[in-house]
Amino acid sequence: MSFKPAFLAVPGLALFASAAQASIDETINTAVGAATGPFVSFIFSPFPGTSFPWIVMWLVIAATIFTLYFGFIQFRAFPHSIALVAGKYSDPNDAGEVSHFQALATALSGTVGLGNIAGVAVAVSIGGPGATFWMILAGLMGMASKFTECTLGVKYRNEYANGTVSGGPMYYLSKGLTAQGKGGLGKVLAILFSIFCVLGALGGGNMFQANQAHAQITNIVGDYPGWITGIVFAAIVFAVIVGGLQSIAQVTEKIVPLMAVIYCGAALIIILMNIDKLGWAFGQIFSGAFTGLGIAGGLVGALIQGFKRAAFSNEAGVGSAAIAHSAVKTKEPITEGFVSLLEPFIDTVVICTMTALVIVITGVMTIDPDTGLYVWDEAAGRIATVDNASGVALTSAAFGSTISWFPYVLAIAVILFAFSTMISWSYYGLKAWTYMFGEGKSKELTFKVIFCIFVVIGAAMNLGPVIDFSDAAIFAMALVNIFGLYFLMPIVKAELTSYQSRLKSGEIKKFA
Amino acid sequence: MTTETYVVAYEGDDDSTKVLDYAMASASKAGAKLYLVHILEWSPYSFLTPTEIEERTMRRKEELARAKSVIIDPALAKVTAAGLEAEGVIKYGSVVELVAETASTVGASMIFVGRSGSNSISSRVFGSVPLGLAQIAPVPTVIVP
Incomplete structure (x- = not known):
């Protein structure tokens, strides 16, 4: 364990840290690792x-079924979704209430995060560039899953007398299925979902974030x-979720979209600087999707990685x-379903x-000059990379290879993304x-304290067990969620049919 | 003869008292009625945390109730006590846009607005309410210093 000079400036902390580190981490x-x-x-x-x-397979089949069942709703309703987010159908008398844009932005700040930065790198380095193709496909199909679940989320939410609301799968599973005469099943699914949601909040929404930020x-x-x-992270999260310091969260919520814009801007610049390689990169993505480019997992490996990372990143289903x-x-x-499919x-x-294009284009994954294929690192279980990075x-490394100072910006982005995702998931877990x-x-x-303890555990663990x-x-x-959605999707279909006919007849009108 | 309506952009601070006094004086001379507009600054494109989203409807109710009891109702009482006719409205959104829009919808013949805040740095960069109204107001606008 080596420390850089900056850390020797606090010798007490460094010494203490060094001695205790190995034992605590291990x-x-x-x-x-054993428990999970x-x-x-x-x-x-x-x-x-x-x-x-x-x-x-479960996720892929669900996304395909929803896509077909709703007649490719993600493509048909895309323009209407944009109009809804732009507020064209919002009643001006409802100003001051949560707008479609705000709901989308908040949901996005919970999903846009490390999955987009670290998760994609994992997918591409294990599954090869072809994983990107399957990731995009999963993203497009996942739009239909998101549409289904978010429509139900609003339909079956609990609205309390004081104006607050609680919604989510646990509510639509229990209330929706009860309405269909399957109350017992609904309650079991709702409880199971809640258990997994708490675990997911502690895992992907917390430990993974803390780990990658570290x-x-x-x-x-x-x-x-x-x-x-x-x-340090746990203390800040504690201050927000227990201490009620919403101001910290507000600052993050405001910076996160800016960071996302900076991130995409930098990625675009890198892609434009290497525009001559763009055709090659897409070639790698397409051929890799179907041939595997000789990577150990082949087509199936690319597909699994792509679908896994897409699901982990956009959380559709x-x-x-x-x-x-x-x-x-x-x-x-249904309008919230339309809006959510943009997510x-x-x-x-x-x-x-x-992210995937930047990683492929900048050549941070090692290619054998003789065969033109990626070099497989057997020990690491992925493609060999520059400085063995994963x-x-x-x-x-990919961003840094073109914009030398960008890793510093990325570090700040990662920390903020991690933080905002943690805040969002602490809320999901709490619900x-x-x-x-x-x-x-x-x-x-009790839950909030457990959540903070898991921040520490997540940051201390190696990547493997955490991820x-x-x-x-x-x-x-x-x-659990998708199982319930199969029963409830006719309800969404009825909502969709009714809404579309009223939109056509002019009963639902534009305000702007 | 129809009664004229004057729209007053009413913030509820000290400056607003001056605006209201001036508007009342003008209205009593012209026999006009006052329409007080109080705007709660709000953008549908701002970012909220999940907790804020959950509580938004509740907070909105509280904000509206507070604005009514602390700001609009006392002002209306003052105007009617002076023997003038008055109405009041509380809206969410951008001050400049909504004051101008309200003036159009109620068919006002004049807008009264205070000069408050025109010296702050942000108002110099982004423009202040009176400056904004000067640009988009549909009717003559009085800026009360």
């Missing part, structure tokens, strides 16, 4: 005789123990967005693709928690 790694292992292997167990995890900081300032980052979108002011639940588009089709470090245990100060505080657990928890949410 202890946490072993304990959490069986859960992870169940979720990702492949179909017998193949390497294809059944859960990935990785990015060490990338800049040098190596130091993860639990230090963890404690997972149900989390339905919680975020359910508070919008609208008389028509996977922005998140995956635009932002994730940019995850967020690989994305950072699931209170659904199970009831609302109340002490019950809420596996966070994936597993998020996918487990999708397992």
Whole structure:
């Protein structure tokens, strides 16, 4: 463990850190790795005789079914979705209420984050450039899943007398299925979803974020123990979610969109600077999607990685967005479905693709000059990379190869993205928690404290166990949510038909 | 003869008292009625945290109730006590746009606005309410210093 001079400036901390580091990190790694292992292997167990995890198939099939069932709604309703976000159908008398734009922006700040930066790097380095193709496809299909779940989120939300609202899969699963005479099933699914949502909030929404934020900081300032980052992060998260310091969260919510714009801007600049390689990069993406380019996993490997990362990044089918979108002011639940379908588009089709293009174009993944194929690093289980970088470090290296100072900007972006995702997921987790245990100060505080403890655990662990657990928890949410969506999709269809006919007849009119 | 309506952009601070006094004096001379507009600055494109989103409807109710009881109602009481006819409205959005829009919808013949805040740095960069109204007001606008 080496420290850079900046850290020697605080010798007390450094010495203490150095001595305690190995034991604490290892202890946490072993304990959490052992505890989560069986859960992870169940979720990702492949179909017998193949390497294809059944859960990935589950998401793909769902997105395909929703796409077909709603007649390619993601393409048909795209212009109307933009009009809704622009406020063209918003009643001016509702000004001061949550607008479609605000609901979308808040949901996006929960999803745009490390999945777009680190997750894509993981997918492309394991599955090859071809993973990008499957990721885009999954993003496009996922738009239909998001449409379905967010419509239901608004339709079956709880509105309380004081004006606050609570919504999400736990509410539509129980209320929606009860209305269909399947109350028992609905309650079981709602509870299962809530359990997985709490785990997902602690995994992907928390530990993975803390872990990658720490990785990015060490990338800049040098190596130091993860639990230090963890404690600092946990203290800030604690101040916001327990101390009620919404001002910190507000600042983050305002900076995050700016960061997303800067990130996409930088990616575009890099792509434009290497415009001559763009055709080649797309060639790699397309041929890799179907041939695997000789990468160990081949076509299936690329597909699995692409779909996994898309799902982890845009959360379509997972149900989390339905919680975020359910508070919008609208008389028509379906309008929030339309708005939410833009989310996977922005998140995956635009932002994730940019990350993938930058990684492919800048050549940070090693290519064998003789064969023109990527060099497989057997020990690491992925393509060999510059400086052996993986995850967020690989994305950072790719941006840094063209814009030398960009890793510093990226580090700030990663930290802010991580933070805003944590705040969003602490809310999702809390909603699931209170659904199970009831609302109340002490019950809420219990969850919030557990959440903060997991920040420290996440920052201290190695990437492997963290990413596996966070994936597993998020996918487990999708397992329950999608199962329920199959029963509830006719309700969405009825809403859609009614809305479209009223839009056509002019009953639903434009205000602007 | 129809009664004229004067729209007053009423913020509820000290400057607004001057605006209101001036508008009342003008209205009593002309026999006009006053229409007080109080705007709660709001953009549908601002960013909110999940908790703020959840509580928005509740907060909006509280904000409207507070604006009514603390700002608009006392002002209306003052105007009617002076023997003038008055109405008041509270809206969310951009001050300049909504004051101008209200003047159009109620068919006002004049707008009264205070000069408050015109010296701040942000108003120099982004423009102040009186400057904005000077540009888009549909009727003559009085800026009360």
